[in-house]
Amino acid sequence: MKGTITTTDTPVAPGHDEQHSLSVYVANKPGVLARIAQVFARRGFNIESLVVSAAMDGRFSRMTIGATGDPTMLDQIIMQVSKLIDVLDCADHTYDQSVSKELALVKFKVNSDDRGEAIQIGEHFGVKTVDLTESSMIFMVTGDTGKVDAMLGMLSKFEIVEQVRTGKVVMTRGSEVT
Amino acid sequence: MKKSQMDGAQALVRCLEREGIEIIFGYSGGAALPIFDALETVDTKIKFVLVRHEQGAAHMADGYARATGKPAGVLVTSGPGAGNVITGLMTAQMDSIPMVVICGQQVTWMLGKDAFQEADIFGITMPLVKHSYLVKDTEEIPRVIKEAVHIATTGRPGPVLIDMPKNISQGDFYGELDQEMDLPGYHPKRCLEFNVEHVHDMAEALSRSRKPLILAGHGAMLAGARDEVMQLATTLNCPVTNTLLGKGIFPETHDLCLGMLGMHGTAYANKAVCEADLILNIGSRFDDRIIGQADKFGKDAVILHIDIDPSEIGKMVQPDIKCIGDAKVILTELNKHIAPLDTTEWLETLDGYRKKFPLGWKKQGGLKMQHVIHELFELTEGKAIVSTDVGQHQMWAAQFYKNDEPWKWLSSGGAGTMGFGLPAAIGAAFGCPDELVVSISGDGGFQMTFFELATAVIHKLPIKILVLNNHYLGMVRQWQELFFEDRLSGVDLEGNPDFVKLAESFGMKGFNIKRPADVTKVLTAALEYNDGPVLINAECVKTENVFPMIPAGAALEDMLTEPPKTKLAKPIGST
Numbered sequence: 103m104k105g106t107i108t109t110t111d112t113p114v115a116p117g118h119d120e121q122h123s124l125s126v127y128v129a130n131k132p133g134v135l136a137r138i139a140q141v142f143a144r145r146g147f148n149i150e151s152l153v154v155s156a157a158m159d160g161r162f163s164r165m166t167i168g169a170t171g172d173p174t175m176l177d178q179i180i181m182q183v184s185k186l187i188d189v190l191d192c193a194d195h196t197y198d199q200s201v202s203k204e205l206a207l208v209k210f211k212v213n214s215d216d217r218g219e220a221i222q223i224g225e226h227f228g229v230k231t232v233d234l235t236e237s238s239m240i241f242m243v244t245g246d247t248g249k250v251d252a253m254l255g256m257l258s259k260f261e262i263v264e265q266v267r268t269g270k271v272v273m274t275r276g277s278e279v280t
Numbered sequence: 281m282k283k284s285q286m287d288g289a290q291a292l293v294r295c296l297e298r299e300g301i302e303i304i305f306g307y308s309g310g311a312a313l314p315i316f317d318a319l320e321t322v323d324t325k326i327k328f329v330l331v332r333h334e335q336g337a338a339h340m341a342d343g344y345a346r347a348t349g350k351p352a353g354v355l356v357t358s359g360p361g362a363g364n365v366i367t368g369l370m371t372a373q374m375d376s377i378p379m380v381v382i383c384g385q386q387v388t389w390m391l392g393k394d395a396f397q398e399a400d401i402f403g404i405t406m407p408l409v410k411h412s413y414l415v416k417d418t419e420e421i422p423r424v425i426k427e428a429v430h431i432a433t434t435g436r437p438g439p440v441l442i443d444m445p446k447n448i449s450q451g452d453f454y455g456e457l458d459q460e461m462d463l464p465g466y467h468p469k470r471c472l473e474f475n476v477e478h479v480h481d482m483a484e485a486l487s488r489s490r491k492p493l494i495l496a497g498h499g500a501m502l503a504g505a506r507d508e509v510m511q512l513a514t515t516l517n518c519p520v521t522n523t524l525l526g527k528g529i530f531p532e533t534h535d536l537c538l539g540m541l542g543m544h545g546t547a548y549a550n551k552a553v554c555e556a557d558l559i560l561n562i563g564s565r566f567d568d569r570i571i572g573q574a575d576k577f578g579k580d581a582v583i584l585h586i587d588i589d590p591s592e593i594g595k596m597v598q599p600d601i602k603c604i605g606d607a608k609v610i611l612t613e614l615n616k617h618i619a620p621l622d623t624t625e626w627l628e629t630l631d632g633y634r635k636k637f638p639l640g641w642k643k644q645g646g647l648k649m650q651h652v653i654h655e656l657f658e659l660t661e662g663k664a665i666v667s668t669d670v671g672q673h674q675m676w677a678a679q680f681y682k683n684d685e686p687w688k689w690l691s692s693g694g695a696g697t698m699g700f701g702l703p704a705a706i707g708a709a710f711g712c713p714d715e716l717v718v719s720i721s722g723d724g725g726f727q728m729t730f731f732e733l734a735t736a737v738i739h740k741l742p743i744k745i746l747v748l749n750n751h752y753l754g755m756v757r758q759w760q761e762l763f764f765e766d767r768l769s770g771v772d773l774e775g776n777p778d779f780v781k782l783a784e785s786f787g788m789k790g791f792n793i794k795r796p797a798d799v800t801k802v803l804t805a806a807l808e809y810n811d812g813p814v815l816i817n818a819e820c821v822k823t824e825n826v827f828p829m830i831p832a833g834a835a836l837e838d839m840l841t842e843p844p845k846t847k848l849a850k851p852i853g854s855t
Binding site for chain 2: 128129132133136137140144161162177178181182184185186187188189190
């Protein structure tokens with residue numbers, strides 16, 4: 103239902119979202135990202151989001167890839183990505199108990215009459231206002247995909263100028279490395 | 281400041297030698313000049329062979345590896361030189377062949393500026409290699425070479441490309457030639473580990489089988505599992521069929537061998553697949569050429585799959601029991617847990633099919649390729665190293681040249697690259713100088729790489745180059761006849777040169793075979809000539825079709841064993 107508000111950060115439930123979240127641990131070298139993207143592109147798979155940055159050990163990077171497609175093809179993709187020499191580990195974290203968050207920036211038009219309501223919505227979702235002008239605001243929100251979707255839904259009553267999302271970063275719960 | 285003992289290119293050549301590279305096939309050019317110079321200044325045992333086209337170099341390295349099991353080097357320049365090895369890389373990648381390809385490259389500060397002969401070969405070849413490098417620091421060279429050879433030759437083998445900018449190879453090298461590898465994501469030794477439970481499950485499934493079938497693929501050959509496959513088949517008393525690239529891992533003349541299966545395999549091998557209650561796949565990737573329709577393949581059989589590459593398990597056919605690892609170590613374990621099976625009735629049934637659907641050809645009607653190949657097989661006692669090109673002749677060679685030994689059949693399977701035959705034979709001749717090497721090509725494929733005749737002549741390689749000439753792109757013509765109402769389009773090779781005159785113009789001997797009666801005489805004379813390469817042009821009938829045939833995407837049950845009497849629908853699958 104549009105505008106459903108989730109106040110707690112819950113993991114994505116199976117069946118609710120078809121997108122799969124892959125966490126890939128790779129050598130931090132030029133060309134690695136291109137090689138991995140190529141494995142998807144070749145099979146006609148769309149990468150919808152991708153986050154990558156250096157891991158704690160700077161020789162390696164952690165990549166989180168959001169991709170949607172046929173589940174049996176996805177198994178093959180995971181194995182092909184794992185086969186790459188620069189990939190140390192590739193795992194599908196869509197259905198397990200992991201922490202999954204993303205960040206979004208939303209710029210929308212708002213005047214002094216509506217600003218109060220905008221701020222109320224923002225407070226509910228725990229956003230930070232990172233830009234403020236006479237006629238516009240930029241909100242920064244973090245949380246799971248459901249929460250970000252919900253906030254964007256609530257803000258749609260204003261004229262949204264643009265929005266940008268990072269895509270998910272994922273980490274397994276517990277004391278073991280993802 | 282520490283004085284430099286050598287430049288990057290010299291370090292490169294030294295490191296290649298340290299890693300066991302004995303031969304490099306290549307073609308020079310500007311960006312590779314420092315490396316070519318190093319081949320002269322470094323006192324190295326590595327033999328350099330100048331080819332006539334970079335594609336020839338790649339296929340030579342490929343043929344060398346298929347015949348010896350060892351990797352060769354390929355050395356080409358940037359831009360178009362590197363571009364010309366793309367097909368060769370694809371050919372090697374599809375068939376899991378080890379090789380190290382070094383491309384000269386523009387200087388690093390010109391990369392991305394559309395500089396002279398600059399091409400992003402690292403980017404272009406990403407899906408066509410097992411791994412690749414763009415070297416940005418001269419000091420990295422020893423580590424890169426060590427890693428490249430290691431990656432190419434371990435686990436599931438494959439080609440590795442190294443893009444070497446000119447300033448890097450020209451730069452001073454100060455470090456040590458002996459460097460550690462840094463491959464935290466690559467653990468080929470794990471291939472020697474396997475799940476023993478899976479092996480026990482396989483043994484148990486085998487014990488319950490009355491109609492088992494062993495499918496031997498290229499992986500069994502790469503693992504060196506010849507003895508283990510023999511022990512397995514003979515202990516179980518189980519028939520064996522092989523893929524195109526598995527030819528020779530189990531002797532094709534053995535009573536238990538059904539020959540090649542698949543699109544143009546023997547009828548009895550395909551019938552065995554359809555009627556088996558258990559199929560044990562050792563090292564084949566269930567390629568679409570052999571499985572026909574994926575959901576119908578072996579639908580009534582228990583399917584067991586042994587493979588070194590986990591991504592091949594379930595990619596085409598979902599097995600009931602899998603075992604991931606090296607075929608040799610897995611079969612060694614499996615052989616400890618098996619006992620003879622009661623397969624008398626099964627073998628009798630298969631023998632019946634063998635008699636009902638033998639391979640053969642109509643003797644009348646002119647010179648047939650099948651006849652020439654069969655005669656070659658008889659005269660060489662099946663002991664030659666045979667390379668083929670791609671097309672009808674390739675399928676007939678697979679059917680009629682029976683291999684009893686591994687590492688003697690060089691044929692482009694996954695890629696089906698025309699032009700492969702002659703350069704692959706040249707590579708094999710360099711790798712096995714004491715063996716008889718024969719290259720079998722059609723007139724189409726031969727014309728794609730015939731310029732390498734020069735290479736064979738210069739090095740006096742005693743290769744027998746058989747051109748089976750029907751003046752057509754035969755395999756495509758067959759498809760057009762069967763599926764496109766005989767509407768021929770783009771298959772008529774009018775204007776073929778006189779191949780014997782062509783050979784003579786390169787300074788080598790040539791023979792013609794024009795009639796069936798001449799075959800034995802001419803082949804014998806050619807086999808006796810060993811002062812250099814010899815070409816034999818056989819003028820074959822223009823329209824002959826390869827049977828059995830399973831149209832692409834059709835089930836094995838829909839195999840055609842003779843020309844169809846009714847019109848056929850277009851195949852679902854691709855070519």
